[in-house]
Amino acid sequence: xxxxxxxxxxxVKGNIDYDKLIKEFGVSKIDEALQKRIMKHTGEMHRFLRRxxxxxxxxxxxxxxxxxxxxxxxxxxxxxxxxxxHLGHLVPWIFTKWLQDKFDVELWFQFPDEEKFLFKENMTxxxxxxxxxxxxxxVIALGFDPKKTHFIIDTKHAGLxxxxxxxxxxxxTFSTTRSAFGFTNExxxxxxxxxxxxxxxxxxxxxxxxxxxxxxxxxxxxxxxHFRVSRDVIPKIGFYKPASIQCRFLPGLxxxxxxxxxxxxxxxxxxxxxxxxxxxxxxxxxxxxxxGGQATIEEHRKIGGNPxxxxxxxxxxxxxxxxxxxxxxxxxxxxxxILSGELKKILIDKLNAFLESHQIKxxxxxxNVDDFIYREGK
Amino acid sequence: xxxxxxxxxxxVKGNIDYDKLIKEFGVSKIDEALQKRIMKHTGEMHRFLRRxxxxxxxxxxxxxxxxxxxxxxxxxxxxxxxxxxHLGHLVPWIFTKWLQDKFDVELWFQFPDEEKFLFKENMTxxxxxxxxxxxxxxVIALGFDPKKTHFIIDTKHAGLxxxxxxxxxxxxTFSTTRSAFGFTNExxxxxxxxxxxxxxxxxxxxxxxxxxxxxxxxxxxxxxxHFRVSRDVIPKIGFYKPASIQCRFLPGLxxxxxxxxxxxxxxxxxxxxxxxxxxxxxxxxxxxxxxGGQATIEEHRKIGGNPxxxxxxxxxxxxxxxxxxxxxxxxxxxxxxILSGELKKILIDKLNAFLESHQIKxxxxxxNVDDFIYREGK
Numbered sequence: 001x002x003x004x005x006x007x008x009x010x011x012v013k014g015n016i017d018y019d020k021l022i023k024e025f026g027v028s029k030i031d032e033a034l035q036k037r038i039m040k041h042t043g044e045m046h047r048f049l050r051r052x053x054x055x056x057x058x059x060x061x062x063x064x065x066x067x068x069x070x071x072x073x074x075x076x077x078x079x080x081x082x083x084x085x086h087l088g089h090l091v092p093w094i095f096t097k098w099l100q101d102k103f104d105v106e107l108w109f110q111f112p113d114e115e116k117f118l119f120k121e122n123m124t125x126x127x128x129x130x131x132x133x134x135x136x137x138x139v140i141a142l143g144f145d146p147k148k149t150h151f152i153i154d155t156k157h158a159g160l161x162x163x164x165x166x167x168x169x170x171x172x173t174f175s176t177t178r179s180a181f182g183f184t185n186e187x188x189x190x191x192x193x194x195x196x197x198x199x200x201x202x203x204x205x206x207x208x209x210x211x212x213x214x215x216x217x218x219x220x221x222x223x224x225x226h227f228r229v230s231r232d233v234i235p236k237i238g239f240y241k242p243a244s245i246q247c248r249f250l251p252g253l254x255x256x257x258x259x260x261x262x263x264x265x266x267x268x269x270x271x272x273x274x275x276x277x278x279x280x281x282x283x284x285x286x287x288x289x290x291x292g293g294q295a296t297i298e299e300h301r302k303i304g305g306n307p308x309x310x311x312x313x314x315x316x317x318x319x320x321x322x323x324x325x326x327x328x329x330x331x332x333x334x335x336x337x338i339l340s341g342e343l344k345k346i347l348i349d350k351l352n353a354f355l356e357s358h359q360i361k362x363x364x365x366x367x368n369v370d371d372f373i374y375r376e377g378k
Numbered sequence: 379x380x381x382x383x384x385x386x387x388x389x390v391k392g393n394i395d396y397d398k399l400i401k402e403f404g405v406s407k408i409d410e411a412l413q414k415r416i417m418k419h420t421g422e423m424h425r426f427l428r429r430x431x432x433x434x435x436x437x438x439x440x441x442x443x444x445x446x447x448x449x450x451x452x453x454x455x456x457x458x459x460x461x462x463x464h465l466g467h468l469v470p471w472i473f474t475k476w477l478q479d480k481f482d483v484e485l486w487f488q489f490p491d492e493e494k495f496l497f498k499e500n501m502t503x504x505x506x507x508x509x510x511x512x513x514x515x516x517v518i519a520l521g522f523d524p525k526k527t528h529f530i531i532d533t534k535h536a537g538l539x540x541x542x543x544x545x546x547x548x549x550x551t552f553s554t555t556r557s558a559f560g561f562t563n564e565x566x567x568x569x570x571x572x573x574x575x576x577x578x579x580x581x582x583x584x585x586x587x588x589x590x591x592x593x594x595x596x597x598x599x600x601x602x603x604h605f606r607v608s609r610d611v612i613p614k615i616g617f618y619k620p621a622s623i624q625c626r627f628l629p630g631l632x633x634x635x636x637x638x639x640x641x642x643x644x645x646x647x648x649x650x651x652x653x654x655x656x657x658x659x660x661x662x663x664x665x666x667x668x669x670g671g672q673a674t675i676e677e678h679r680k681i682g683g684n685p686x687x688x689x690x691x692x693x694x695x696x697x698x699x700x701x702x703x704x705x706x707x708x709x710x711x712x713x714x715x716i717l718s719g720e721l722k723k724i725l726i727d728k729l730n731a732f733l734e735s736h737q738i739k740x741x742x743x744x745x746n747v748d749d750f751i752y753r754e755g756k
Contacts, residue, residue, distance in 0.1 A: 114544045125541065155544070159537030163503065166492045166533070169568030174552065177567060189555060190547030193571035 007222050008182065010119060018055060018221075018248060025224050027056040027246060037064055042102035048095045048247065051317055056221065058231070059243035066214045067103065073214040075099055076201045076242070078110035081131035082123060085138040086271040087351070088250035091318060095247065096218045097142050105148070108374075109139060110201045112154045118190040125155075133369070138274050140365035140372060141358050150374040152204070154197050157374065161200045164207070169196035171233045180225045198223075199230035203239035215242040220249060251314055255290030274362065278352045285312065285348050286341075292333075293340030304336035305343070312340075312347040319350050386560065388497055390600050396433060396626060403602050405434040405624060415442055420480035426473045426625065429695055434599065436609070437621035444592045445481065451592040453477055454579045454620070456488035459509035460501060463516040464649040465729070466628035469696060473625065474596045475520050478527070486752075487517060488579045489531045496568040503533075511747070516652050518743035518750060519736050528752040530582070532575050535752065539578045542585070547574035549611045558603045576601075577608035581617035593620040598627060629692055633668030652740065656730045663690065663726050664719075670711075671718030682714035683721070690718075690725040697728050 005014025007021060022029055030049070034057070039045045041064070048054045063073050077096050079089060100107050113128050136151065154161060177183045177192055202215045217227060224246060231241045252270045270288065272281055292310030294300035307313035307330050320326050329346060332338040338346075383392025385399060400407055408427070412435070417423045419442070426432045441451050455474050457467060478485050491506050514529065532539060555561045555570055580593045595605060602624060609619045630648045648666065650659055670688030672678035685691035685708050698704050707724060710716040716724075 114541065118544060118548055125545070155541035156537065158540035159534065162536035162540050163492065163533035166496060166568045167503070169571070170496055170566050172567050173564050174561075174567060174570060175563040178563065183552075185553040185556065186551050188548050189550050189552060189571050189574060190544045192552060193547070193567050196567060 009222055009225055010181075012222050012249060016249070021221060022056055025056075025221070025228070027058055027221075027224065027244075028060075030055055030057055030060070030245070034060060037061075041067065042098075044102075046095060046098045047321055047323070048091070048098075048318075050323070052248075053091065053318060054095055054218070054245055054247045056246040057244060058227070058246075059241065060216075060245060062240075063214055063216050063243045071214065072103070072105055073216045073243075074105055074205045075107040076110065076205075076215055076217045077107070077219055078112060078198075078201070079135050079139070080112045080115040081128050081135050082116035082120065083131055085135050085274045087274065087315075087319075088271070089135075090138070090142070090274070091250055092218050092220055092247055093139060093142055095245075097144055099216070099218060100144065100148060106205065107144060107149045108152055108201045108205050109144075109149060109372075110152045110154070110198070111135065112194070112197060113156075114154050114190065114197070115194055118188060118194055134275075136369055136372070137362045137365045138358075140368055141274075141361035143361070144372070146368060146371040149372055150378060151372045152201055152374055160204065160208075161197060164200045164204060165193075165196040167237050168199045168230060168233050169193060171236060172196065172229060176229060180229050195226050195229055198226045199234065202227070202230060202242040203234055203237070206239055212239060214240045217242055217244040219244060219246060221246045222249075250318055251311055253284065253288040253290065253311055255309065255311055272351060274355065274358055276355065278356070281351050281355065282348050285344050285351075289315075289344060289347070291340040291344075293343075294336075297339060300339055301336045305333045305338070305340060307333045310340070310343065312343045315347055316350065319347075319354065385600050387600055387603055388559075390627060394627070396599075399599060400434055403434075403599070403606070405436055405599075405602060405622075406438075408433055408435055408438070408623070412438060415439075419445065420476075422480075424473060424476050425699055425701070426469070426476075426696075428701070430626075431469065431696060432473055432596070432623055432625045434624040435622060436605070436624075437619065438594075438623060440618075441592055441594050441621045449592065450481070450483055451594045451621075452483055452583045453485040454488065454583075454593055454595045455485070455597055456490060456576075456579070457513050457517070458490045458493040459506050459513050460494035460498065461509055463513050463652045465652065465693075465697075466649070467513075468516070468520065468652070469628055470596050470598055470625055471517060471520055473623075475522055477594070477596060478522065483526070484583065485522060485527045486579045486583050487522075487527060487529050487750075488576070489513065489529060490572070490575060491534075492532050492568065492575070493572055496566060496572055512653075514747055514750070515740045515743045516736075518746055519652075519739035521739070522750070524746060524749040527750055528756060529750045530579055530752055538582065538586075539575060542578045542582060543571075543574040545615050546577045546608060546611050547571060549614060550574065550607060554607060558607050573604050573607055576604045577612065580605070580608060580620040581612055581615070584617055590617060592618045595620055595622040597622060597624060599624045600627075628696055629689055631662065631666040631668065631689055633687065633689055650729060652733065652736055654733065656734070659729050659733065660726050663722050663729070667693075667722060667725070669718040669722075671721075672714075675717060678717055679714045683711045683716070683718060685711045688718070688721065690721045693725055694728065697725075697732065 005016045006012065007016060035045060035049055038049065067073060075096055077092055096107060111132055113132050117123050117125055117128050174192060177195060183192060202217065206213050227242060227244055235241045254270050272284060290311040292306035292313065294303050313333060316326060316329060333343050383394045384390065385394060413423060413427055416427065445451060453474055455470055474485060489510055491510050494501050495503055495506050510531065552570060555573060561570060580595065584591050605620060605622055613619045632648050650662060668689040670684035670691065672681055691711060694704060694707060711721050
């Protein structure tokens with residue numbers, strides 16, 4: 001690839017050109033008309049839509065057509081446990097929660113606990129089990145309704161999933177996975193099979209609910225290759241082609257040019273975990289958040305900062321709900337009225353306010369995990 | 379391959395040279411010393427051992443060493459449902475039943491209901507489910523003790539198996555399956571993964587029983603490539619390398635030179651099913667069983683028949699328990715004293731006597747299927 005970025009389900013790096021990615025992946029841009037059509041049903045536009053954080057889709061029009069005909073979709077998203085949850089992980093989940101509330105639909109949340117075990121040499125199932133539990137707490141803490149939200153854990157629910165995965169797998173050759181994922185002959189046979197398991201929650205609810213339902217998958221754009229493959233197969237086994245709505249990555253603290261996706265595996269310092277305390281958040285932002293400011297205060301007051309590369313400002317575009325406030329911060333930082341340290345403080349306060357409340361809900365979630373895990377009759 | 383035969387888990391054909399196969403596969407011949415050592419524990423020698431129908435093994439000495447130290451093994455065999463049961467299928471099961479009785483050990487019987495679905499283009503799960511049930515009846519009819527015999531059905535028990543299969547799969551590359559099974563890039567990803575599922579029952583009982591136990595797999599020699607692969611992996615994940623004891627194929631009615639294995643997929647006429655009635659058995663043997671006799675009665679009386687290529691005689695080596703009777707038949711057919719039709723009648727009577735009783739037990743088995751299917755606590 002001649003681009004200086006990589007976006008695959010297993011590696012995201014470089015300075016991602018999202019417009020180019022739309023063409024490469026063959027997804028569609030979310031335009032104003034589509035935003036408005038969504039708003040017709042939701043009554044408001046989530047900041048992730050307004051700010052093009054959710055920027056691309058496949059077949060959203062089909063989802064809305066069916067919804068308008070009275071044929072409700074279900075939501076499917078997921079998390080492959082491989083580390084503690086960081087703020088970047090929350091982005092699609094926060095949006096999924098909003099979709100669930102506004103459209104009043106069921107969510108099937110997959111935890112493919114075998115994925116990282118199969119793809120990471122040193123990952124054990126003991127590691128995965130620990131992270132699985134921690135990750136579930138974060139999902140629950142976001143306030144999902146347990147009556148409408150069902151956790152599917154691949155190895156636990158394999159009795160439901162494996163047979164369905166075989167139906168998908170029968171229609172995917174090794175050649176297809178080579179071109180979709182760049183696999184080689186040295187890939188292990190579990191990693192080769194895995195994409196079939198990721199396809200299952202896109203139609204399993206139609207089997208469980210005994211009703212053919214459209215599926216909408218909110219997800220970060222790197223997962224698109226899985227669904228590109230499964231969208232070809234799923235209609236052939238009798239279900240709707242799943243639709244998707246896709247987001248950008250929360251940049252790593254080190255700056256967008258180094259790592260487009262905030263990855264918890266590239267060192268704890270590059271990320272904010274949902275369990276970080278206020279002091280840690282303060283220290284990490286102050287120490288690591290790439291700054292768009294000038295070298296000296298004098299220069300900054302004179303020239304102004306660059307919010308477009310400043311990670312603290314970019315993070316505020318994800319976490320500050322109020323558009324007016326955000327515009328004000330942008331203007332003041334660009335003019336030099338706000339210093340980098342002050343901008344960082346705005347972000348630190350915003351994140352710590354969010355995390356204080358999130359961490360309380362996260363502790364409460366320990367009591368409710370079983371209510372979310374799918375079981376027959378749920 | 380320059381040999382005029384093929385033996386893989388998916389295809390068996392040609393005139394198999396079993397001595398050559400021992401070298402190619404790297405298995406060991408069962409010699410007299412080993413036969414006697416087995417007999418020390420069993421008190422008798424099964425006709426399949428005496429007649430070298432079970433002719434090869436891997437690590438039988440380890441199994442007996444451990445057994446003599448008081449460390450009992452468990453048995454593992456299986457059947458991939460893809461058609462009705464024929465008499466060839468019963469051969470390893472009959473021997474397995476004998477081993478279970480003599481050594482007083484548990485048997486884990488795998489029904490990999492996804493295997494033929496994945497490997498056969500036109501096979502559906504509806505087909506497989508039907509055959510699964512029919513095949514289970516035949517296993518039960520052989521008289522296995524439900525307290526010591528546990529059926530494991532892959533898609534049903536995937537909640538137990540898939541996680542373990544991933545542990546195996548992580549250590550098998552696509553390259554390995556290419557060389558073991560001859561896979562190409564056009565194989566589907568389910569078929570590529572499948573061998574990991576076949577490995578699981580070789581160590582799952584040690585997990586369920588919370589005790590590291592040796593595993594002995596009685597099976598037809600064509601399944602050896604699966605266990606060759608899994609024997610490398612299983613010790614690395616903390617269990618004993620499974621041992622095996624391997625049998626030849628009951629030849630097809632058309633003769634050994636055409637098809638070494640009696641295959642139910644090469645036309646109903648080549649096989650005797652466990653559900654065939656007495657008249658069908660008589661007609662099939664009379665019409666299709668390849669004869670070693672001469673063209674005319676006169677010639678036959680003068681030259682004699684050739685029992686070594688006569689399928690009816692070969693089948694009697696599998697189904698006639700009495701050595702003295704068998705020697706007598708051999709001598710009389712070779713001398714021309716018995717005509718081909720008479721030899722066929724001996725076989726027809728033998729098979730029909732067996733099937734009459736088997737079919738009664740098979741009907742009774744319908745009531746007991748649930749007692750055999752593994753569930754927690756069984």
